[in-house]
Amino acid sequence: ERSVPAILGHEAAGHILSGPQTGQPVVINPLIACGNCKLCDSGRTNLCQQRIAIGWHRPGTFADQVIVPKDNLIPMPQGMNPAHAALTEPAATAIHATRLAERTLVGDIENAAVLVIGAGSIGLLSALALQAQGVEQIAITESNAMRRASAASTGDWEIIDGAKTAPPPEAYDLIIDAVGSHTSRHIALSAISTGGVVIHIGLADNDGGIDVHRLTRHEITLMGAYTYTAQDLEDALHQLHRGSLGDLSWIETRQLRDGPNAFRDLDAGRIAAGKIILIP
Ligand SMILES: [Zn+2]
Structure with missing residues (x-):
């Protein structure tokens, strides 16, 4: 359950702003699993009942900056379009x-x-x-x-x-x-x-x-079928990068500040694109 007001958004790509890997382009895994229950042990971290998520329990990615645990960062392949990488989730x-x-x-x-x-x-x-x-x-x-x-x-x-x-x-x-x-x-x-x-x-x-x-x-x-494991995310990122999932020309990009209008247009069925990527 989300409590409002909240910053939504859980599908994102960006680059690291602080720490030893500053500057590294990354994709985020928004699911933070406990790492030591029976489901996590068997690799089914998507089903961990203690999991929390960025964009639900923690502030999300409709923002210029977001705090993400370092284990939830996946390095983006060199030269990849961040708008494509944002489709990883x-x-x-x-x-x-x-x-x-x-x-x-x-x-x-x-x-x-x-x-x-x-x-x-x-x-x-x-x-x-x-x-x-x-x-x-x-x-x-x-x-x-x-x-x-x-x-x-x-x-x-x-x-x-x-x-x-x-x-x-x-x-x-x-x-x-x-x-x-x-x-x-x-x-x-x-x-x-x-x-x-x-x-x-x-x-x-x-x-x-x-x-x-x-x-x-x-x-x-x-x-x-519920969300994904870390392996699914990694595989998705590389499939997107390789072009196995097509040229992705069906996405639309807008400025982050245009987010509220994007939601209104989506809600009214005025959008052809299956996904609108907001660029900060
Ligand atoms: Zn767990």
Whole structure:
């Protein structure tokens, strides 16, 4: 839970301002895990129940400067565009989800027919991460026309107008729900094939939508995916740097002081970009 007033923001790149590594460009890991519970010991630091986060429990990154524990800094590759590096956090969330999917699917992920619900940054980055893994059959359903257009120009996939057309029933081996609403869960549980895997990332609402009879009789795996580990972040950063996740031309940059307007525009659905990067 956040208490207000608070400085939000947990996806950021910058450079170190003090200490022995002054000047080093870095990306931040906003999750501060306890480091000595059973989950941390098994490498699942994203699930640590003692974890706190920059941008929730501590002041966030919508600022010129932020205090970050040194263990939560990841060096940025030489010459990398900081606006691209700032996508490390959502890219790591997408990569974490595709890893869970790969581990759970019965067949090879490359051969899976995949549906991504939602073309915001997590949806788009999930589709890009899947494409980077060699998945060829990817469809994205999105109800916002501007986001559909942006997604269409980003990769080689089928775009479904979610406002008009439901994805075909029982057609996909893997579905990534990057929305997480009653409606998106309903779509996922109907479009998933028998024995398929639904990865639930979005947190739009907590209001049902799951056909548990179909889930049971068709042995569908419904799995939550929550954030990322330090390894996912590191891998995401290097994939972004290498260009494995595309040219990232779908992001928009604005000045930090324009942040309040950016939120208003996002809230009103006036933004095509899946992500707005604020530059201090
Ligand atoms: Zn822990």
